[in-house]
Amino acid sequence: xRLLTHNMLSSNIKGVTNxxxxxxxxxxxxxxxxxxxxxxxxxxxxxxxxxxxxxASRSMGYSELPDEADSSMLDSDEFLRKFHHAxxxxxxxxxxxxxxxxxRKFPVNKGxxxxxxxxxxx
Amino acid sequence: xxxxxxLQAPPEIFYNDDEARxxxxxxxxxxIQAKLSERAVELxxxxxxxxxxxxxxxxxxxxxxxETLTENGHQWIGLDISESMLNIAVExxxxxDLLLGDMGQGLALRPGxxxxxxxxxxxxxxxxxxxxxxxxxxxxxxxxxxxxxxLARGARAVLQVYPENIAQRELILGFAMxxxxxxxVVVDYPHSTKRRKxxxxxxCGPLSLSxxxxxxxxxxxxxxxxxxxxxxxxRTVSVSERHRPKKxxxxxxGKGKGREWVLCKKxxxxxxxxxxxxDTKYTARKRKARF
Numbered sequence: 407x408r409l410l411t412h413n414m415l416s417s418n419i420k421g422v423t424n425x426x427x428x429x430x431x432x433x434x435x436x437x438x439x440x441x442x443x444x445x446x447x448x449x450x451x452x453x454x455x456x457x458x459x460x461x462a463s464r465s466m467g468y469s470e471l472p473d474e475a476d477s478s479m480l481d482s483d484e485f486l487r488k489f490h491h492a493x494x495x496x497x498x499x500x501x502x503x504x505x506x507x508x509x510r511k512f513p514v515n516k517g518x519x520x521x522x523x524x525x526x527x528x
Numbered sequence: 529x530x531x532x533x534x535l536q537a538p539p540e541i542f543y544n545d546d547e548a549r550x551x552x553x554x555x556x557x558x559x560i561q562a563k564l565s566e567r568a569v570e571l572x573x574x575x576x577x578x579x580x581x582x583x584x585x586x587x588x589x590x591x592x593x594x595e596t597l598t599e600n601g602h603q604w605i606g607l608d609i610s611e612s613m614l615n616i617a618v619e620x621x622x623x624x625d626l627l628l629g630d631m632g633q634g635l636a637l638r639p640g641x642x643x644x645x646x647x648x649x650x651x652x653x654x655x656x657x658x659x660x661x662x663x664x665x666x667x668x669x670x671x672x673x674x675x676x677x678x679l680a681r682g683a684r685a686v687l688q689v690y691p692e693n694i695a696q697r698e699l700i701l702g703f704a705m706x707x708x709x710x711x712x713v714v715v716d717y718p719h720s721t722k723r724r725k726x727x728x729x730x731x732c733g734p735l736s737l738s739x740x741x742x743x744x745x746x747x748x749x750x751x752x753x754x755x756x757x758x759x760x761x762x763r764t765v766s767v768s769e770r771h772r773p774k775k776x777x778x779x780x781x782g783k784g785k786g787r788e789w790v791l792c793k794k795x796x797x798x799x800x801x802x803x804x805x806x807d808t809k810y811t812a813r814k815r816k817a818r819f
Contacts, residue, residue, distance in 0.1 A: 411625040521629035
């Protein structure tokens with residue numbers, strides 16, 4: 407699972423008002439190189455929660471992202487490369503996502519987070 | 529119809545390791561899935577500016593439909609309830625991210641982040657109550673509600689469904705409308721029982737003027753026209769006639785074979801050495817009306 411997906415995920419357990427961002431517990435992560443696409447990054451920048459992305463990339467052991475970012479920085483190649491790396495190249499393979507409100511763990515196996523809820527959580 | 533997988537077992541049980549492998553190794557299914565998802569992407573009508581979008585594939589299974597999205601240059605997130613299917617997707621090294629989840633429990637996504645959603649042959653599963661805690665209406669409401677929330681304003685969702693009957697289609701559509709979607713059903717090949725395919729085309733928020741209207745396939749009489757007509761800009765939602773198109777009647781019915789044909793046949797028989805009456809002015813002449 408890439409951090410792009412992590413940035414979109416939010417816990418939807420019944421009664422949870424703010425299920426975002428899910429905390430990441432890393433057991434194993436991999437990096438896969440993919441082609442950089444400026445248009446996509448610019449399109450996604452508006453949708454990404456920057457704070458959450460910075461936190462997530464730090465928990466994955468990548469701390470190059472600046473704390474604050476605004477759309478004027480999208481012109482810098484270096485920034486785009488870092489953004490691209492954090493968003494699309496870091497994969498969480500094994501570990502867990504933790505709901506910030508309830509502490510419920512969603513296990514991640516083979517890069518697939520298990521978001522199935524128990525019957526009493528729906 | 530017992531051949532419907534929906535009637536056999538819940539999806540997470542029906543699509544076990546065996547079924548998942550069978551599903552993904554059948555070239556027929558791969559072909560059908562590719563065609564369906566190609567059509568779904570077409571109906572999504574994303575702006576043609578080459579910018580990759582973040583799409584959602586609901587019921588992605590082994591990622592067959594996701595491959596079409598990748599081919600079209602988009603990033604995608606796939607959701608499925610069957611672990612076996614997702615394992616196959618991992619094996620096949622699909623490019624999108626996969627989530628194990630139940631769409632009937634609502635999508636665990638932030639509001640307004642997804643640029644479009646497709647779903648191939650999945651949503652009708654929601655109409656089943658596979659566990660005692662399952663209530664189709666509640667699950668449909670949760671699904672469409674969360675789908676509406678996570679889609680960006682003006683984004684589309686194209687859901688290809690196999691409803692069991694009209695009531696089921698209306699149930700699904702009803703909950704989509706109640707969640708706030710506008711849109712309707714596009715039926716491709718309405719006259720064919722086998723090729724008939726239904727797509728729910730839903731738009732988040734009111735229909736914008738810029739969004740292209742859609743045309744169902746297979747309305748034309750000849751099949752060769754389809755490919756050319758689908759790229760054209762005359763996309764309008766068309767209401768299909770309820771009756772089938774008339775079969776073309778044979779043009780030369782009742783005219784008989786003619787004198788030339790009879791002479792040719794007689795010559796053939798003569799060459800074979802059969803006894804054939806001689807050719808006269810009466811040969812192959814029409815009888816008079818009084819006969």
